[in-house]
Amino acid sequence: xxLNIHWRLDPAADPQRSEPGAWRPLPALARDRRTSTQxxxxxxxxxxxxxxxxxxxxxxxxxxxxxxxxRIIAAIVARAAPxxxxxxxxxxxxxxxxxAAKQATTFQRATHGRLAWAIAHDAEAxxxxxxxxxxxxxxxxxxxxxxxxxxxxxxxxxxxxxxxAHFEVKNGGxxxxxxxxxFPRIYLQGEGEAALALSARHxxxxxxxxxxxxxxxxxxxxxxxxxxxxxxxxxxxxPLLVREDRESAxxxxxxxxxxxxxxIASYDEAAERLAGFAASxxxxxVLEAVPSLEEAYRxxxxxxxxxxxxTGVAQQAA
Numbered sequence: 496x497x498l499n500i501h502w503r504l505d506p507a508a509d510p511q512r513s514e515p516g517a518w519r520p521l522p523a524l525a526r527d528r529r530t531s532t533q534x535x536x537x538x539x540x541x542x543x544x545x546x547x548x549x550x551x552x553x554x555x556x557x558x559x560x561x562x563x564x565x566r567i568i569a570a571i572v573a574r575a576a577p578x579x580x581x582x583x584x585x586x587x588x589x590x591x592x593x594x595a596a597k598q599a600t601t602f603q604r605a606t607h608g609r610l611a612w613a614i615a616h617d618a619e620a621x622x623x624x625x626x627x628x629x630x631x632x633x634x635x636x637x638x639x640x641x642x643x644x645x646x647x648x649x650x651x652x653x654x655x656x657x658x659x660a661h662f663e664v665k666n667g668g669x670x671x672x673x674x675x676x677x678f679p680r681i682y683l684q685g686e687g688e689a690a691l692a693l694s695a696r697h698x699x700x701x702x703x704x705x706x707x708x709x710x711x712x713x714x715x716x717x718x719x720x721x722x723x724x725x726x727x728x729x730x731x732x733x734p735l736l737v738r739e740d741r742e743s744a745x746x747x748x749x750x751x752x753x754x755x756x757x758x759i760a761s762y763d764e765a766a767e768r769l770a771g772f773a774a775s776x777x778x779x780x781v782l783e784a785v786p787s788l789e790e791a792y793r794x795x796x797x798x799x800x801x802x803x804x805x806t807g808v809a810q811q812a813a
Contacts, residue, residue: 549795553580705756730779766801
C-alpha cells in the first residue's frame with residue numbers, strides 16, 4: 496500500500512511570526528519590505544507551499560483553542576497549494592454535524608476532493624468549558640460517533656433522519672450538485688480499546704502516537720481485528736529533529752522545544768526508522784518539527800527522498 500506523508504502545521508507555534516504589530520524592528524541598514532496587508536495567514540501559506548514544493552502529500556492543521564481556526568486556515572492554503580491534500584483538525588463540539596457536512600461539500604467542490612477531517616482529541620474538561628462545551632466526559636465518545644454518523648448520513652442519503660442523544664435530523668440530506676463530491680476521509684486518534692473500536696467503525700485512518708515499530712505492529716493488529724475486514728489504515732504522528740549527522744541533531748535538541756516522542760536522528764537514521772514503521776503496517780505519516788516553515792524545507796529536501804528510496808515510493812513536487 497502507498498505510503499502517504501503529510502506535514503503538520505501548528506497555528507499556535509511561533510506566535511509572533513508574521514503577526515502584524517509583533518514584527519521585530521530591523522537593523523538600521525535594512526529596509527523593511529513588508530506591507531501592511533501581510534499577516535499571519537501569509538505565513539500559513541508559506542508553510543503549505545514549502546510542503547508542496549518538497550513533495551509532501553498533504554498538510555495537517557492542528558486544532559488549537561487559542562489560535563486561528565484550523566478549517567479556515569485549510570481553506571486558504573488549499574487554494575495556494577493546489578496539489579496538497581488538506582486535513583484540518585477540529586473537535587466534535589464545533590456545532591451542527593449537518594452544517595459541518597455542508598461546509599465539507601463546499602470545500603470538496605472548490606478543491607476537487609482534497610479535504611479530509613482529523614477529529615481532535617477530547618480536551619480536558621476545563622479547556623472544553625472555555626469553548627462553551629459542557630458535555631460530560633462519559634458522553635464524549637457517543638457524541639463523536641453521532642457526529643460522524645449524522646455528517647456522513649446527510650452527505651450520502653436524502654432523505655436522512657436520525658435521533659440521538661446529541662444530534663437530531665429529520666428528512667435531511669443534500670441535493671445535486673452538493674451530493675456529487677466525496678465525503679472527507681476521516682482520521683481518528685486515541686489510545687485504548689475503545690478508541691480503536693471507534694476507528695474500526697468510523698475511520699479511514701487511525702493515527703497512533705510515537706512508539707516502537709513492535710508496539711505499533713501490535714496496535715495495528717488489534718485495530719485490524721476490531722475492523723473485521725473493513726479497510727482502516729494506520730497512521731503515525733511523529734515529531735522530528737533531524738540533521739545531517741546525529742551529533743548535530745543532539746546538539747540542537749539542547750536548545751529547541753521538543754514534543755514528547757520526538758525522533759532525534761540523522762537523515763539516514765530517521766529514514767530507516769520511518770521505513771521500519773511502514774514495514775510494520777503504517778501507511779500514513781504525519782511529520783512535524785519546529786520552526787515549521789524551515790523544517791518543512793529541511794525534512795522535505797533531505798529526509799523524504801531517503802525515506803521514499805527505502806520504501807519504493809516516488810512523489811513529484813508541486
